[in-house]
Amino acid sequence: DAGVIQSPRHEVTEMGQEVTLRCKPISGHDYLFWYRQTMMRGLELLIYFNNNVPIDDSGMPEDRFSAKMPNASFSTLKIQPSEPRDSAVYFCASSPTGGAEALFFGEGSRLTVL
Amino acid sequence: GENVEQHPSTLSVQEGDSAVIKCTYSDSASNYFPWYKQELGKGPQLIIDIRSNVGEKKDQRIAVTLNKTAKHFSLHITETQPEDSAVYFCAASNPNSGYALNFGKGTSLLVTP
Numbered sequence: 001d002a003g004v005i006q007s008p009r010h011e012v013t014e015m016g017q018e019v020t021l022r023c024k025p026i027s028g029h030d031y032l033f034w035y036r037q038t039m040m041r042g043l044e045l046l047i048y049f050n051n052n053v054p055i056d057d058s059g060m061p062e063d064r065f066s067a068k069m070p071n072a073s074f075s076t077l078k079i080q081p082s083e084p085r086d087s088a089v090y091f092c093a094s095s096p097t098g099g100a101e102a103l104f105f106g107e108g109s110r111l112t113v114l
Numbered sequence: 115g116e117n118v119e120q121h122p123s124t125l126s127v128q129e130g131d132s133a134v135i136k137c138t139y140s141d142s143a144s145n146y147f148p149w150y151k152q153e154l155g156k157g158p159q160l161i162i163d164i165r166s167n168v169g170e171k172k173d174q175r176i177a178v179t180l181n182k183t184a185k186h187f188s189l190h191i192t193e194t195q196p197e198d199s200a201v202y203f204c205a206a207s208n209p210n211s212g213y214a215l216n217f218g219k220g221t222s223l224l225v226t227p
Contacts, residue, residue, distance in 0.1 A: 004157075033214075043158070043203065043217040056214060091157050101146070103215060105157030 002026075004106035006092050012112045018080040021109045023092030024073055031095040033103065034067055034077050038088045046090075049075065082113045116141040118206050120218025127194055128226055135221045137204035138186040144208040147180060147187045148215070152201045161202075162189070194225045 005024040013019055025032045033048040047057040052069045060067070064083070069075040079086055089110050093103040117140040127133050139147075145166040150158035164171045164178045164187065171178050175194075180187040191198055201222050205215040 042219040045214050045216070048214060093157070102160055102163075103148075103150075103158075105150075105159065107155070107157050 004092055004094050004104055006090075006106035006109050008109055009107065010110045010112075012114065013082055014114050015083055016081045017113075018078065019082045019086075019111060019113075021077040021090050021092075021111070023075045023077075023106060025075070025092070025094030026096075026104055027073065029094035029096050029104070031097075032069060032075050033093040033095070034075070035091040035093065035105075036088045037091060037108070043091070046077070079111075082111075084113045087111055087113050116144060116206055116208065116211060116216040118204060118216050118218040120204050120221060122221060123219065124222045124224075126224045126226065129194060129196060131194055133189075133191045133194055133198070133223055133225075135189045135202055135204070135223075136186060137188070137206075137218050138184075139206040139216075140185070141206070141208055141210070142182075142185065143210050144185075144206040146207045147178070148205050149176075149178060149189050150203045150205065150217075152203065152220070154200075158203055191223075194223075196225050196227055199223055199225045 007022045034046040036044050046059045047067045049069045067077045089108040091105050091108045093105040095103050120137045148163035149161050151161045152158040162178050164180050175192050177190045201220045203220045204218040207215045
């Protein structure tokens, strides 16, 4: 299996621009998670889906952030408009069974907002 | 919600020595405690996990212990090797929070030859 695939690996954009991060989970995994990693705050859960349905989005920082999962093999995290404080590494992870068992992480998308 | 504290934030050991990383959690309902290793430029990878019905689990050079009463758990790495150098994260989850993992802030482990 190819593992969790994220794109782009690196994104540099200017403040105010729209950013879209993409994730393809491992086939057959029913749970998908979006995390954000910064030095100051560590790994923060933003949102997670079960069978394509958002279950908990309480970690989404602001209305500027939105996430979708139109089908079992694809999810997006969108930031509009982006701000410098959004600069971080965004990870997507998927899980085969329960929401907290054996999370498989992608390699992350490093976002820099100038 | 669950709060996971991890110590130390950095740890330097000589090759062959043991390394211990400790975590505490706040929610007594938490029942699943995984450890992840993150190498530079990569995503975290699960290395070992333990559930609340077990006090200790071992896998070759790594072991995890859990003290439910004190609400703390630890990662032990024996006979450390340079390739063990990475950032290690502990995490906790419980059914009351939908099993979402709450991570500690991480420990940067450096193993010097």
